[in-house]
Each structure stands twice: as C-alpha cells, then as structure tokens.
Amino acid sequence: xxxxxxxxxxxxxxxxxxxxxxxxxxxxxxxxxxxxxxxxxxxxxxxxxxxxxxxxxxxxxxxxxxxxxxxxxxxxxxxxxxxxxxxxxxxxxxxxxxxxxxxxxxxxxxxxxxxxxxxxxxxxxxxxxxxxxxxxxxxxxxxxxxxxxxxxxxxxxxxxxxxxxxxxxxxxxxxxxxxxxxxxxxxxxxxxxxxxxxxxxxxxxxxxxxxxxxxxxxxxxxxxxxxxxxxxxxxxxxxxxxxxxxxxxxxxxxxxxxxxxxxxxxxxxxxxxxxxxxxxxxxxxxxxxxxxxxxxxxxxxxxxxxxxxxxxxxxxxxxxxxxxxxxxxxxxxxxxxxxxxx
Amino acid sequence: xxxxxxxxxxxxxxxxxxxxxxxxxxxxxxxxxxxxxxxxxxxxxxxxxxxxxxxxxxxxxxxxxxxxxxxxxxxxxxxxxxxxxxxxxxxxxxxxxxxxxxxxxxxxxxxxxxxxxxxxxxxxxxxxxxxxxxxxxxxxxxxxxxxxxxxxxxxxxxxxxxxxxxxxxxxxxxxxxxxxxxxxxxxxxxxxxxxxxxxxxxxxxxxxxxxxxxxxxxxxxxxxxxxxxxxxxxxxxxxxxxxxxxxxxxxxxxxxxxxxxxxxxxxxxxxxxxxxxxxxxxxxxxxxxxxxxxxxxxxxxxxxxxxxxxxxxxxxxxxxxxxxxxxxxxxxxxxxxxxxxx
Numbered sequence: 257x258x259x260x261x262x263x264x265x266x267x268x269x270x271x272x273x274x275x276x277x278x279x280x281x282x283x284x285x286x287x288x289x290x291x292x293x294x295x296x297x298x299x300x301x302x303x304x305x306x307x308x309x310x311x312x313x314x315x316x317x318x319x320x321x322x323x324x325x326x327x328x329x330x331x332x333x334x335x336x337x338x339x340x341x342x343x344x345x346x347x348x349x350x351x352x353x354x355x356x357x358x359x360x361x362x363x364x365x366x367x368x369x370x371x372x373x374x375x376x377x378x379x380x381x382x383x384x385x386x387x388x389x390x391x392x393x394x395x396x397x398x399x400x401x402x403x404x405x406x407x408x409x410x411x412x413x414x415x416x417x418x419x420x421x422x423x424x425x426x427x428x429x430x431x432x433x434x435x436x437x438x439x440x441x442x443x444x445x446x447x448x449x450x451x452x453x454x455x456x457x458x459x460x461x462x463x464x465x466x467x468x469x470x471x472x473x474x475x476x477x478x479x480x481x482x483x484x485x486x487x488x489x490x491x492x493x494x495x496x497x498x499x500x501x502x503x504x505x506x507x508x509x510x511x512x513x514x515x516x517x518x519x520x521x522x523x524x525x526x527x528x529x530x531x532x533x534x535x536x537x538x539x540x541x542x543x544x545x546x547x548x549x550x551x552x553x554x555x556x557x558x559x560x561x562x563x564x565x566x567x568x569x570x571x572x573x574x575x576x577x578x579x580x581x582x583x584x585x586x587x588x589x590x591x592x593x594x595x596x597x598x
Numbered sequence: 599x600x601x602x603x604x605x606x607x608x609x610x611x612x613x614x615x616x617x618x619x620x621x622x623x624x625x626x627x628x629x630x631x632x633x634x635x636x637x638x639x640x641x642x643x644x645x646x647x648x649x650x651x652x653x654x655x656x657x658x659x660x661x662x663x664x665x666x667x668x669x670x671x672x673x674x675x676x677x678x679x680x681x682x683x684x685x686x687x688x689x690x691x692x693x694x695x696x697x698x699x700x701x702x703x704x705x706x707x708x709x710x711x712x713x714x715x716x717x718x719x720x721x722x723x724x725x726x727x728x729x730x731x732x733x734x735x736x737x738x739x740x741x742x743x744x745x746x747x748x749x750x751x752x753x754x755x756x757x758x759x760x761x762x763x764x765x766x767x768x769x770x771x772x773x774x775x776x777x778x779x780x781x782x783x784x785x786x787x788x789x790x791x792x793x794x795x796x797x798x799x800x801x802x803x804x805x806x807x808x809x810x811x812x813x814x815x816x817x818x819x820x821x822x823x824x825x826x827x828x829x830x831x832x833x834x835x836x837x838x839x840x841x842x843x844x845x846x847x848x849x850x851x852x853x854x855x856x857x858x859x860x861x862x863x864x865x866x867x868x869x870x871x872x873x874x875x876x877x878x879x880x881x882x883x884x885x886x887x888x889x890x891x892x893x894x895x896x897x898x899x900x901x902x903x904x905x906x907x908x909x910x911x912x913x914x915x916x917x918x919x920x921x922x923x924x925x926x927x928x929x930x931x932x933x934x935x936x937x938x939x940x
Contacts, residue, residue, distance in 0.1 A: 462860070466862060467862060518808065518839070544761040
C-alpha cells in the first residue's frame with residue numbers, strides 16, 4: 257500500500273507522506289503554461305487531458321506522495337444550475353441564489369451526464385499515475401458551497417449567507433440538503449471512476465460558532481460521510497479555523513482530518529484521541545523564507561505529529577507567489593526527517 | 599459603580615451591561631453627518647470636539663452602558679513615523695516598514711506632544727458623559743499593529759509580516775518591542791487623561807498558531823498589561839479567533855477578555871476558570887435579520903454567559919450596513935433579559 261493510504265489508515269509507514277493543498281497551481285511555471293494552452297481557468301477544469309496534465313505536474317516535479325485531481329470546488333455548483341464565471345485575476349462570480357425563492361432554480365446533477373470531464377480526468381489519471389501515488393478526489397462541503405452560492409463569490413463577511421441562516425434556518429437547511437445530495441453523488445461518482453481517497457473541503461465553516469457548526473455544517477457533512485462509507489474509500493475533512501470543532505470533525509466517521517496551522521498536531525491528537533489520521537499543518541507562509549526556515553518549520557510540525565497516522569501538508573492552500581524551490585525543499589525535508597525506525 | 603465597571607470586576611449588577619465594538623460608526627446616520635462636517639475620517643479622529651461628539655452618539659441614541667473613545671488603532675502608529683492615509687471607501691494605506699532596515703525610521707511617540715487630540719477628546723468626554731457611563735480608551739496590540747505597519751494596510755494573507763516573523767524573529771521582536779513601548783505610553787496617557795477602562799485589540803492575532811501567539815504576540819501584550827497595573831484601570835483584551843488562546847489570554851493579568859462569536863461563553867468560562875470577566879459574543883451578522891432573530895440570539899448569548907462578570911458585546915466590530923433599529927432592539931433586549939434576581 258502507498259505511504260499516503262497507509263498513513264490515512266494509521267498504519268506503519270517508512271517515512272511521513274506529504275502532499276500539498278493546491279499543489280497543482282499557479283506557483284508552478286509548468287501549470288501556468290498548461291493553463292495558457294487551455295485558454296482560461298474554467299476551460300482547464302473542463303478539459304480532462306489538460307486537467308490530468310496539471311494534476312501530474314507536482315508528482316513529477318516535487319515527488320509528493322499523492323495526487324489531487326485538478327478541479328474547482330464550484331464545478332458541481334455550476335452543474336446544479338448556478339451560472340459561473342472567472343474573471344482574470346479575480347475570484348469566481350456566480351449568479352447568486354439570494355433566498356428560498358431561488359431554490360427551484362437548482363437541481364441535483366447527474367455527474368456522469370453533467371460533469372463527465374471530471375470522471376474522465378480521473379480515469380486518465382489512474383492510468384498515468386505511478387504505482388504508489390494514489391489519486392485524491394474532492395468536493396466542497398455543503399456549508400462552504402452555500403457561501404459561494406449565496407454570496408455570488410468569495411466574501412469577507414459572509415453577510416448574505418449568514419443572514420439567511422439566522423433568519424430562515426429551515427429554508428437554509430433546504431439549500432444545504434440540496435448541496436449535500438449533490439456532493440454525495442459527486443464524490444460517489446469520483447470514487448467509482450477511480451479516486452482512491454476523497455477530501456471534503458469545508459474551508460469557510462470556521463466562520464461559524466461551534467453551536468452553528470454543530471447545527472448547520474456538521475449534520476450534512478456527516479450524512480455525506482455515511483453515504484460514502486460503503487464504497488470503502490477513505491475520507492479526509494478539512495476546515496480552515498478548525499480549532500473549535502476538532503472533536504466534532506473526528507466524530508463524523510472520517511478517516512482523517514486536515515488541520516489548519518493554528519492548532520498544533522499534538523493538541524489535535526489529544527483532542528481527537530487517536531480516532532483519526534491527522535493531515536497538516538505547516539503555515540503556508542512558512543514557505544516564503546529561506547531553505548533553513550522551511551526545514552526548521554517542517555521539523556517542528558513533524559515533532560508535534562503522532563509518529564504514525566500523519567500526512568504532512570500545509571494548513572491551507574499553497575499561495576500562488578510561493579517559491580518553487582522552497583516547496584521542493586519541503587518535500588525533501590519531510591521525507592528525510594520523517595523516516596521511521598524499523 | 600457603573601454596571602460596566604462592576605461587571606468587569608466580576609461584581610453583582612442589576613442587569614447585564616452592554617456596549618458594541620465600533621458603536622460610534624458608519625451604521626449611525628448621526629455619525630455620518632458629523633464625519634461629513636469633519637471632512638474625512640482622519641480629520642475626525644484628530645478633532646477632539648467632533649471625536650467626542652461621535653463617541654457620545656451611541657450613548658444617547660442606544661443607551662449603551664459604556665462609551666469607547668472614537669479613534670483609529672493606527673493613530674499611534676502614524677505618530678511613530680509611519681505616514682498614514684485613508685482613501686475614501688478603502689482601508690488605511692501606510693508607508694510600510696518592510697524590514698529591519700526601516701526600523702530606524704520609527705520612534706516611540708510622546709502622547710502629550712504627538713497625539714494631544716486623543717487626550718483632549720478624553721478630557722472633553724469625561725466632562726460630558728452621564729454618570730454611570732464610563733469611558734473606555736483603547737489601542738491596538740503590538741502584533742496587530744505590526745500587521746498594518748509591515749503590510750502597509752489591511753491584508754488577507756499577512757504574507758509580508760509573517761514572512762518577516764519566520765525569517766528574522768529577532769528583528770521582528772525589535773519591531774514588536776517598539777510597538778509595545780508605544781502602546782504602553784499611549785494607554786498610560788489615556789488612563790491619566792481620564793479613561794476608566796482600556797481595551798487592547800489584538801484583532802489579527804488569530805492568524806497565528808498557538809505557539810507563535812505564545813512566542814510573539816503574548817509576551818509584549820503581557821508586558822503592557824503589567825505596566826498598566828499600577829494605574830488601577832481595568833483592562834480588556836480582544837482577539838478575533840481567540841479559540842486557541844483563551845487560557846493564554848486569561849493568564850496575561852487582564853480583567854476581562856473579549857470573546858469572538860465562534861466559542862460559546864460557557865466554554866470560555868470553563869477554560870478561563872472564572873479568572874476574568876467575559877465580554878461578547880454575539881455574531882455581528884445576527885443583527886441583519888428581524889427583531890425576533892436579534893432577541894433570540896441575544897437571549898442565547900445571555901443564557902451561555904456566567905450570571906455575573908459578563909459584559910454583552912458583539913464578537914467583532916459592528917458592520918457599517920447594520921440596521922440601526924436592530925441595534926436599538928439589541929440593547930433593550932439585553933437590559934430586559936439580563937435582569938438579575940436581587
């Protein structure tokens with residue numbers, strides 16, 4: 257079994273596996289070249305050949321232990337009936353769902369018919385990936401997708417989505433339910449197409465109070481995790497700002513949780529009592545200094561992590577301006593410093 | 599003694615006191631009118647008469663239990679030698695301190711000579727405030743001020759400031775030390791001019807890991823709190839995203855900690871073991887719905903708070919678009935629902 261899957265199952269590994277959130281991304285010149293050929297970001301997401309190409313780049317260039325499908329978390333949302341565009345240098349723009357009256361615009365898409373390019377990219381990747389480098393599929397979690405759908409893009413304050421939630425929790429739950437059904441079918445299809453692990457990104461759930469996380473974000477996530485269980489594909493859950501929710505996240509039944517950089521892995525291990533593998537949690541900004549800093553900070557994360565059941569990663573997606581040589585140094589340092597006694 | 603000061607000292611009160619972070623602000627039409635007269639935001643900060651006027655507005659309009667001096671956290675930074683401007687509708691723009699070589703540009707300002715308008719506004723306010731409504735002075739904490747100084751404004755990623763911190767912690771500590779000296783003198787001067795409580799805003803410290811909070815942000819904050827102790831003026835510490843640091847914040851020796859909306863006050867009370875008063879922690883977005891939502895959410899916060907030693911507030915500053923009638927409803931509801939048995 258690959259290092260990555262072994263660690264996710266909390267089994268012994270020869271050294272700590274490492275991959276990087278957004279590893280197929282703008283910091284890589286090779287990625288920028290392929291994206292240029294695709295035309296634009298959305299065209300790249302929808303071109304299985306080129307999406308597979310950029311997915312493979314960090315495996316070849318950096319030697320990471322897992323590949324993550326190149327795509328965007330809004331792909332299934334567009335398929336639900338929410339028109340989507342990316343302006344150059346800006347974030348996504350969606351035709352926002354402003355309230356309960358707009359819910360009838362949405363449907364639960366059939367992945368094979370409506371996002372076939374995602375499943376095709378997975379099939380291509382399973383043929384081309386080297387043995388020992390598993391493919392991770394992914395989706396946004398319902399609450400995080402709801403923030404984009406209701407705000408019409410990224411947000412600093414999440415005013416619209418949280419006002420709806422406070423004011424009319426029943427219809428907001430209808431939206432979450434629709435999203436949960438969509439995510440479930442989407443992840444099931446990815447697993448069936450060949451994804452060997454799945455990561456659920458509830459990136460923005462950290463804006464919620466612990467109570468609202470429990471009431472709103474958690475139940476739908478839990479439902480998705482349960483629906484995936486029969487497929488036997490391990491699942492990782494990520495929340496940026498997870499400190500208040502570590503116990504809840506571990507209780508969803510996922511195999512691993514991906515921890516942002518604010519809590520130490522020591523604390524995360526204590527609070528989750530060894531029930532899950534831990535992924536993370538280097539501060540993405542630790543990659544902007546010298547090679548010595550990268551190595552020092554990597555060593556610190558390894559020192560705080562449990563010896564097994566740890567997958568090295570960043571605490572959040574890698575930033576576009578990150579120097580590539582520091583990412584190379586990171587992967588090398590993790591493999592060297594993470595070696596286990598046999 | 600006023601309700602606010604009694605609660606801050608964890609003494610009995612007739613009902614829960616309430617004030618609102620950024621209560622003198624853009625959501626109030628009266629504020630917008632005064633700001634118009636002042637010319638612009640920075641001119642308003644530097645005009646003691648008009649700054650006092652907007653400070654008094656929420657006391658008169660809403661009936662809050664404390665006034666907080668109207669000013670900006672960057673006022674002492676400008677006095678240190680960092681040129682500052684506010685473009686209309688945008689955040690602050692500072693001539694950034696980019697690294698250790700720029701530190702010699704900075705000095706520790708003498709508040710009486712370099713920010714006399716702040717102290718003058720405090721003196722005016724102490725004459726005009728009704729009995730029972732204390733005046734809160736404030737400052738940014740060194741780490742939070744450092745983010746503005748190094749980034750040259752607000753930031754989403756804090757890339758420059760955190761890169762400096764990772765790469766050259768020694769010179770970054772020099773910057774924090776300069777800021778700590780500045781903040782200490784600034785808050786001491788505010789207390790001597792008549793401020794009856796002081797709040798330290800370490801708004802952005804929530805981007806730090808717990809370890810870096812302990813190593814970087816906490817020691818300088820603690821030094822300030824110790825230097826203020828002989829003045830006998832109670833101090834409140836605020837961090838947005840304080841969940842990982844509640845224990846550390848309570849151990850600084852402050853009288854109260856201001857808790858964002860993500861952790862419940864029940865959890866905050868348990869983790870701080872009654873050592874400090876708790877301020878907070880309504881989600882500012884709970885004020886965007888109906889009056890019934892405002893009342894329901896206020897009741898929930900009161901239900902989670904300890905019966906004494908609680909000052910009602912938001913978990914973050916009030917947003918400019920907040921409907922005034924909901925803020926009025928909030929203050930009324932807190933006073934009515936917070937009544938204590940005698």
